[in-house]
Amino acid sequence: MGELVLSNRASAATHSEANDEVTQYLTFAVSDERLAMSIDAVKEIIETPSVTRVPMTPDYIRGVINLRGSVVPVIDLGARLGRGPIVLTKRSCIVLVEVRVGDEAHVLGMLVDEVKNILEIARDDIKPPPEFGSEIRTDFIEAMGRVDDVFVIILSVDHVLSLQELAALRRISQDSASGGVDGES
Amino acid sequence: MSLDSARQAFLAEVAELLQSMEDALLALEDDPTDAESLNAVFRAMHTIKGTGGVFGYDAIVEFTHTVETLMDQVRSGQVPLTRPLIETLFACRDHSAQLVDAIVAADTPDAPLDPELAQAGAVLLARLAPAGAVAAPAPTATPTREMRNLPVASDLWMLTLKFKRDSFRDGIDPLSFLRYLGSLGELVHVAVQLDPEALRIETFDAESCYLQFGIGFRGEVDKPTLAGVFEFADQDCELRILEPDTAQSKYLELLAAVPDDQVGWIGDLLLRIGALTAGELERALQTQSSEGAGETPEARKRRVGEILVEQGSIKPAVVEQAVRTQDAARARRQEEAHFIRVDAQRLGHLIDLIGELVTSSAAIRVLVKRAGIEDMNEVVDGVDYLVSEIRDNALQLRMVQIGESLSRFKRVVRDVSHELGKEIDLSVTGGETELDKTVVEKMIDPLTHLIRNAIDHGIETPEIRLAHGKPAQGTVRINAYHDSGHIVVEIADDGAGLDTARIRAKAESVGLIKPDEVLTHEETLRLIFAPGLSTKEQATNLSGRGVGMDVVRRNIEALRGTVELDSRLGEGTQVTIVLPLTLAIIDGFLVGAGPDQYVIPLAQVAECVEMGAASGVKRHSEHYINLRNEVLPFIRLTELFENADPAHRTGHRESLVVVRFGHHKMGLVVDTLLGELQTVIKPLGKVFERLRGVAGATILGTGDIALILDVAELAAIAEGQRSGSGKRLASA
Numbered sequence: 001m002g003e004l005v006l007s008n009r010a011s012a013a014t015h016s017e018a019n020d021e022v023t024q025y026l027t028f029a030v031s032d033e034r035l036a037m038s039i040d041a042v043k044e045i046i047e048t049p050s051v052t053r054v055p056m057t058p059d060y061i062r063g064v065i066n067l068r069g070s071v072v073p074v075i076d077l078g079a080r081l082g083r084g085p086i087v088l089t090k091r092s093c094i095v096l097v098e099v100r101v102g103d104e105a106h107v108l109g110m111l112v113d114e115v116k117n118i119l120e121i122a123r124d125d126i127k128p129p130p131e132f133g134s135e136i137r138t139d140f141i142e143a144m145g146r147v148d149d150v151f152v153i154i155l156s157v158d159h160v161l162s163l164q165e166l167a168a169l170r171r172i173s174q175d176s177a178s179g180g181v182d183g184e185s
Numbered sequence: 186m187s188l189d190s191a192r193q194a195f196l197a198e199v200a201e202l203l204q205s206m207e208d209a210l211l212a213l214e215d216d217p218t219d220a221e222s223l224n225a226v227f228r229a230m231h232t233i234k235g236t237g238g239v240f241g242y243d244a245i246v247e248f249t250h251t252v253e254t255l256m257d258q259v260r261s262g263q264v265p266l267t268r269p270l271i272e273t274l275f276a277c278r279d280h281s282a283q284l285v286d287a288i289v290a291a292d293t294p295d296a297p298l299d300p301e302l303a304q305a306g307a308v309l310l311a312r313l314a315p316a317g318a319v320a321a322p323a324p325t326a327t328p329t330r331e332m333r334n335l336p337v338a339s340d341l342w343m344l345t346l347k348f349k350r351d352s353f354r355d356g357i358d359p360l361s362f363l364r365y366l367g368s369l370g371e372l373v374h375v376a377v378q379l380d381p382e383a384l385r386i387e388t389f390d391a392e393s394c395y396l397q398f399g400i401g402f403r404g405e406v407d408k409p410t411l412a413g414v415f416e417f418a419d420q421d422c423e424l425r426i427l428e429p430d431t432a433q434s435k436y437l438e439l440l441a442a443v444p445d446d447q448v449g450w451i452g453d454l455l456l457r458i459g460a461l462t463a464g465e466l467e468r469a470l471q472t473q474s475s476e477g478a479g480e481t482p483e484a485r486k487r488r489v490g491e492i493l494v495e496q497g498s499i500k501p502a503v504v505e506q507a508v509r510t511q512d513a514a515r516a517r518r519q520e521e522a523h524f525i526r527v528d529a530q531r532l533g534h535l536i537d538l539i540g541e542l543v544t545s546s547a548a549i550r551v552l553v554k555r556a557g558i559e560d561m562n563e564v565v566d567g568v569d570y571l572v573s574e575i576r577d578n579a580l581q582l583r584m585v586q587i588g589e590s591l592s593r594f595k596r597v598v599r600d601v602s603h604e605l606g607k608e609i610d611l612s613v614t615g616g617e618t619e620l621d622k623t624v625v626e627k628m629i630d631p632l633t634h635l636i637r638n639a640i641d642h643g644i645e646t647p648e649i650r651l652a653h654g655k656p657a658q659g660t661v662r663i664n665a666y667h668d669s670g671h672i673v674v675e676i677a678d679d680g681a682g683l684d685t686a687r688i689r690a691k692a693e694s695v696g697l698i699k700p701d702e703v704l705t706h707e708e709t710l711r712l713i714f715a716p717g718l719s720t721k722e723q724a725t726n727l728s729g730r731g732v733g734m735d736v737v738r739r740n741i742e743a744l745r746g747t748v749e750l751d752s753r754l755g756e757g758t759q760v761t762i763v764l765p766l767t768l769a770i771i772d773g774f775l776v777g778a779g780p781d782q783y784v785i786p787l788a789q790v791a792e793c794v795e796m797g798a799a800s801g802v803k804r805h806s807e808h809y810i811n812l813r814n815e816v817l818p819f820i821r822l823t824e825l826f827e828n829a830d831p832a833h834r835t836g837h838r839e840s841l842v843v844v845r846f847g848h849h850k851m852g853l854v855v856d857t858l859l860g861e862l863q864t865v866i867k868p869l870g871k872v873f874e875r876l877r878g879v880a881g882a883t884i885l886g887t888g889d890i891a892l893i894l895d896v897a898e899l900a901a902i903a904e905g906q907r908s909g910s911g912k913r914l915a916s917a
Contacts, residue, residue: 052882052892053781054873054879055826055879056877056878056879057873057876064890066888066890069544071868071869071870071884071890106871106872166872167874169875
């Protein structure tokens with residue numbers, strides 16, 4: 001099926017010995033923007049299988065997939081970040097992420113437009129998130145990573161895929177209307 | 186079996202025994218003379234003592250031994266079973282449980298006992314002491330084999346003593362035995378006989394003994410004691426002891442009461458109850474071995490009894506009873522042998538595997554159909570049939586009767602009603618109803634909460650009840666029964682009922698409803714399931730500790746169940762819980778709506794009809810349909826789910842699936858009917874835990890996922906969307 005299984009941190013860790021405090025990030029694209037996420041949480045990347053829609057849920061819940069016999073929810077990262085649902089193409093992928101709540105591990109799928117590559121970013125090149133001016137909810141941004149003088153948004157797994165918030169099954173418009181969650185500026 | 190697993194087995198056994206002890210004590214409260222319950226209490230203590238001894242848990246042995254001894258005295262009628270004594274025995278039961286937990290957890294048998302626990306035990310034993318002459322500390326470590334001294338009432342023991350020729354030469358003085366015997370009781374009459382041989386003058390030897398005695402003896406002794414008198418002359422005389430009739434009836438009673446695990450060979454059995462002396466048994470066994478070598482054990486067993494009767498050691502009636510006791514014990518043991526204890530996890534793993542098997546066989550069916558291999562259809566059908574049989578049988582393994590779990594509530598009701606000074610009777614019906622053990626375990630907490638609510642908030646004190654013209658004793662009724670693939674558990678009380686005005690006031694004060702909102706009686710009652718609503722001002726010891734009806738509802742809904750409440754002020758409250766029988770695999774009915782497929786639990790499907798006037802289905806109004814003159818509410822799935830498929834819009838004939846849930850019926854309008862399928866329920870996970878209307882998911886033979894619909898919740902959602910005010914309630 002052409003699945004790309006990542007063995008954590010196994011690949012290409014040989015070069016760039018300049019700074020030993022190096023973290024690996026998986027980068028992917030959503031609505032033509034390059035985003036990154038710490039690779040620690042990423043379990044696996046798969047091609048998009050058929051996704052079963054779950055009725056009466058907000059649009060950032062894309063549905064559920066059959067992952068080798070278990071039912072795994074899939075989050076539409078485009079909708080989740082307020083960029084509109086992702087349109088499936090040949091390049092769209094699902095990034096499987098493990099989210100821990102207490103002692104329990106939950107696997108979630110994250111639908112993205114395209115998976116790019118794995119980046120190594122030195123600690124010196126990681127900057128705090130801007131306080132405003134981003135189109136993405138500020139709590140979704142963990143940090144900014146500088147790569148070749150361009151900043152890449154590093155997403156916070158805990159916030160983007162917060163089970164508690166996802167399980168509320170509220171539509172984003174309702175979120176801002178009720179004022180419960182940070183507005184999207 | 187490692188020591189650890191042996192300990193686990195011990196714990197499981199103790200739990201079971203203590204449960205049966207509790208049941209027995211509850212029964213004894215109603216009838217303090219119930220022999221079976223008395224035995225059950227005795228047996229529980231006795232067995233725990235024995236097994237505890239094997240592990241070297243001395244503290245357990247010591248404690249249970251004292252209780253056992255007391256129970257033995259109660260059983261034999263020496264100590265009356267009073268209410269305070271039952272109370273103490275309840276406490277002893279609880280203490281035993283704590284003791285076992287503490288000691289097994291401590292891991293080393295000789296670890297010092299927690300002083301608090303030891304103190305509690307001593308207090309209990311002290312409370313037992315005045316009730317009966319409590320025995321000295323038990324012999325530790327080894328299970329006791331002591332047989333109690335039975336006082337035997339009057340009437341005469343008949344002893345025959347036949348001394349052997351060489352008695353005098355061996356230095357035996359027959360008279361000294363008689364004198365000793367006389368010191369134990371009263372020699373009512375002594376008949377001296379001479380061996381006829383003595384009269385044959387030609388062989389008579391003045392130094393030989395020709396004496397035979399027939400003695401009528403009265404005294405408070407038992408057979409082994411009497412035999413002991415002549416123990417010294419064992420080799421020199423033939424002794425027969427025949428017990429008085431009163432002793433015999435005592436034997437019969439004792440035989441009936443011998444715990445199963447002590448029933449062995451008939452000789453041992455008779456020896457144990459004191460009906461036989463070791464000498465008598467040995468003689469009989471010798472006779473037996475000289476008579477019948479090579480016979481089957483079965484034949485031999487009968488004959489020991491016969492020989493004993495023949496040699497005059499025992500009366501036939503006693504042997505008969507012994508044989509009966511033996512047979513009964515054997516039968517019970519065989520019954521026990523029909524059960525195997527299985528680790529619940531292994532069973533769970535088996536059921537998971539069968540779930541995968543169901544999915545795989547569905548996949549095969551899809552592939553065979555796609556490839557168009559006609560020849561294989563029959564094989565696939567056969568496999569399907571087998572898989573569904575295996576599935577049913579495997580699920581059956583995990584089915585338990587709900588009554589076993591409900592019986593624990595008797596204790597709760599009893600303790601709590603004492604504490605509150607209320608008189609409450611708990612009646613349980615339908616205890617034989619079966620459901621999956623995993624469901625039982627998860628429903629115990631909510632059930633406990635509901636029952637405590639009924640006792641605490643529901644039933645009034647006797648004074649108030651009498652003032653309202655009700656009987657002083659309140660009733661809490663639990664009733665369980667099966668209904669279309671679900672189990673229904675009703676918890677009803679005849680207490681004060683719920684005050685809708687107060688619920689409303691409270692709901693308004695916490696902002697749950699607006700003051701001008703109009704609610705029906707049912708809607709107001711349903712408010713009680715909303716979070717943060719507890720009408721009891723004062724939190725009591727028992728309930729109202731912040732875990733309210735909303736938690737009950739959430740727990741029940743997590744099991745794909747529903748909970749409904751009905752109450753009339755002053756008349757009582759009834760809570761009805763409906764739960765699926767299993768959380769693993771069900772029979773489902775697959776339908777298509779829009780581009781998606783959904784499973785409806787087959788047990789809830791009443792019928793399927795095609796939409797259209799020809800089949801008797803007429804659209805009555807926007808939300809109702811006329812099916813053969815019956816008016817049904819209906820939901821069009823594609824409307825509710827907003828997933829209408831444009832391809833289906835024109836010229837497509839929809840179907841109506843009539844579903845039932847509880848006492849309600851409803852129609853679901855779908856695009857296509859796809860037929861029955863075995864449905865392995867997969868949880869949807871935490872993200873969807875608050876999603877209503879969908880109970881889970883299943884994987885189809887194609888590898889696609891179909892969602893399993895929760896019909897009752899769908900109805901609630903649809904109702905909520907129609908009546909604006911109900912919307913909040915439905916999603917509260």
